[in-house]
Amino acid sequence: MFKLLNGPQTLGATRVFWISFLFVVLVALVYPAAADAYDVGNVAYLLIWTFMAMGLCLVWGYGGMLSFGQTLFFGVAGYGYAVLATNLGGDAGTTFLALILALTLACMAAAVLGYFMIWGRVNGVFFGIVTLSATLVLSFFLGQTAGPEWRIGTARLNGFNGMKDMPALNVPWRGGESLTFDGVPLYYLVMALVVVVYLGLRVLLNSRFGNIIVAMREDPQRAELLGYDVRKFQLATFVIGSGLAGLSGVLYTSWGQFITPASIGLPAAAMPIIWVAFSGRGDITATLVGSFLVLWAFQVLTVYSQQAALLLMGVMLLCTVVVAPQGFAIGIVQGMRRLIRGRAVHRSGPGEREIKA
Amino acid sequence: MTVLLETRRLSKRFGGHAAVSNVDLTVNAGEIHCLIGPNGAGKSTLFKLIVGLHGVTAGQVTFQGVDVTRHRPFERVKLGMSIKMQAPGVFKELPVRQNLRIALQHHVQPSQLTAEEDRLLELLGLTTDAGRPAGVLAHGQQQWLEIGMALALKPTLLLMDEPTAGLSPEETYITGELMKKLNSEGMTVLVVEHDMAFIRQIAQRVTVLHFGEVFAGGTIGDVIADPRVAEIYLGKTRDY
Numbered sequence: 001m002f003k004l005l006n007g008p009q010t011l012g013a014t015r016v017f018w019i020s021f022l023f024v025v026l027v028a029l030v031y032p033a034a035a036d037a038y039d040v041g042n043v044a045y046l047l048i049w050t051f052m053a054m055g056l057c058l059v060w061g062y063g064g065m066l067s068f069g070q071t072l073f074f075g076v077a078g079y080g081y082a083v084l085a086t087n088l089g090g091d092a093g094t095t096f097l098a099l100i101l102a103l104t105l106a107c108m109a110a111a112v113l114g115y116f117m118i119w120g121r122v123n124g125v126f127f128g129i130v131t132l133s134a135t136l137v138l139s140f141f142l143g144q145t146a147g148p149e150w151r152i153g154t155a156r157l158n159g160f161n162g163m164k165d166m167p168a169l170n171v172p173w174r175g176g177e178s179l180t181f182d183g184v185p186l187y188y189l190v191m192a193l194v195v196v197v198y199l200g201l202r203v204l205l206n207s208r209f210g211n212i213i214v215a216m217r218e219d220p221q222r223a224e225l226l227g228y229d230v231r232k233f234q235l236a237t238f239v240i241g242s243g244l245a246g247l248s249g250v251l252y253t254s255w256g257q258f259i260t261p262a263s264i265g266l267p268a269a270a271m272p273i274i275w276v277a278f279s280g281r282g283d284i285t286a287t288l289v290g291s292f293l294v295l296w297a298f299q300v301l302t303v304y305s306q307q308a309a310l311l312l313m314g315v316m317l318l319c320t321v322v323v324a325p326q327g328f329a330i331g332i333v334q335g336m337r338r339l340i341r342g343r344a345v346h347r348s349g350p351g352e353r354e355i356k357a
Numbered sequence: 358m359t360v361l362l363e364t365r366r367l368s369k370r371f372g373g374h375a376a377v378s379n380v381d382l383t384v385n386a387g388e389i390h391c392l393i394g395p396n397g398a399g400k401s402t403l404f405k406l407i408v409g410l411h412g413v414t415a416g417q418v419t420f421q422g423v424d425v426t427r428h429r430p431f432e433r434v435k436l437g438m439s440i441k442m443q444a445p446g447v448f449k450e451l452p453v454r455q456n457l458r459i460a461l462q463h464h465v466q467p468s469q470l471t472a473e474e475d476r477l478l479e480l481l482g483l484t485t486d487a488g489r490p491a492g493v494l495a496h497g498q499q500q501w502l503e504i505g506m507a508l509a510l511k512p513t514l515l516l517m518d519e520p521t522a523g524l525s526p527e528e529t530y531i532t533g534e535l536m537k538k539l540n541s542e543g544m545t546v547l548v549v550e551h552d553m554a555f556i557r558q559i560a561q562r563v564t565v566l567h568f569g570e571v572f573a574g575g576t577i578g579d580v581i582a583d584p585r586v587a588e589i590y591l592g593k594t595r596d597y
Contacts, residue, residue: 008452
């Protein structure tokens with residue numbers, strides 16, 4: 001299984017890459033000791049969104065299905081967690097039960113929507129339109145749930161104001177106390193999940209399954225003519241990617257103890273597309289690193305002007321489409337490779353180059 | 358002789374146009390069967406009906422005794438068909454080796470994948486191109502790569518739609534020899550083609566289609582000797 005960490009679907013297979021990876025993980029482990037609690041919580045917040053980005057990278061970059069539905073499943077899982085955690089009481093580990101149930105709910109929603117789209121032969125740009133429509137339907141629906149009649153058990157949905165004060169993730173701890181996952185514990189939980197999900201996706205993408213999903217991205221008919229039921233693989237890809245968006249939704253809701261329809265609607269739905277397109281949808285590492293940096297830059301700018309930050313996102317998407325359609329992170333890596341190769345050729349001289357060719 | 362593939366009164370209409378009408382075709386196990394006809398004869402449509410890319414209007418397709426008329430293409434492939442379409446259907450952005458791997462991973466153990474890929478690369482003359490994206494290969498190499506992918510499935514019946522399209526005469530000849538070699542090893546082959554030199558080289562039995570119907574059939578000698586076939590291919594000769 002470890003052999004599958006490297007393969008044709010993922011950048012970075014050298015010793016240098018893996019040493020760098022371990023170094024980054026090591027720095028991340030000691031970071032809370034060197035930073036203040038606010039910054040640690042903030043990094044955890046930024047990392048929470050990377051699950052949604054990695055999910056979209058899987059569905060769009062590798063599977064070829066442009067989904068605008070990441071915030072739909074983010075919302076389903078986030079609201080699901082809020083309702084379940086509130087109703088279950090939020091102690092004695094019930095929040096983790098709520099997490100699992102909310103993720104199951106998001107995956108089931110993705111399976112139902114995906115089934116009708118994929119078996120109904122919805123593809124290309126229409127895949128994006130249908131997922132965006134479903135996202136907007138959920139956003140508008142939740143926006144009109146302000147009345148007291150909109151409650152599930154003891155949990156009120158609260159319309160545009162959203163749900164708040166649901167219990168954060170916690171586990172029973174020593175002396176009858178509970179360990180709540182906020183601040184540093186949340187940071188470590190999210191960090192561990194990022195590493196597990198990232199490595200898990202690398203293995204998945206370099207496995208037999210990964211070969212099939214890139215084949216169906218390239219030419220679904222050809223993939224079917226090689227004996228693969230493309231529909232099942234597309235559905236599985238869509239459910240896994242959407243489930244990761246759901247994981248972002250649960251962790252976000254637990255982190256802030258609130259969730260609103262605004263985190264599902266149109267501006268929010270466009271964000272993962274921008275992060276992933278800018279970073280490089282063709283590679284999971286590029287998406288993870290690029291999205292984290294874009295999120296960080298967006299947040300820094302938002303402090304000064306939210307409008308400017310949104311404008312920057314638009315400019316970034318435009319630049320990506322025009323200058324580096326494969327994404328800037330991948331573009332930079334490719335540019336550096338060309339530079340290194342060019343220098344090597346320059347050093348070796350034209351004669352040797354001819355022999356190699 | 359065992360019948361491997363059979364179509365009974367197979368028809369396909371596109372609106373008011375009958376592309377294929379009541380075609381009865383039998384492919385016996387172990388033969389190279391060529392389907393020929395002038396442009397617009399319905400060869401490719403019949404091919405797509407056999408592989409499941411078009412739904413039939415009427416009739417039946419049977420493969421190895423199983424009625425596959427309503428089967429999707431991947432189900433037919435699982436039963437032992439392997440298909441090469443007219444245009445090179447390779448995964449252009451993926452490396453040549455990965456193209457083969459996607460086809461091979463069906464039935465080859467992971468530990469033997471690399472060795473089997475190497476064997477096919479050698480057979481196809483693509484060893485030095487293994488790491489290159491398939492899209493940068495020359496047209497003929499892409500055709501061979503796709504043939505290699507079709508062979509990787511170890512099929513009972515290899516179906517090929519114009520496998521020599523865009524190939525040079527030399528490449529066409531080599532492809533024909535490859536077909537004959539595979540056939541001598543027991544593989545049944547059904548080829549849609551209109552290159553008569555290629556057909557002469559490989560065909561054991563030929564079916565001629567014209568206006569969507571079976572027009573003539575038999576050995577390559579029978580078909581070439583049939584003046585009606587020459588007429589539909591070359592037009593009616595006139596004495597002035």
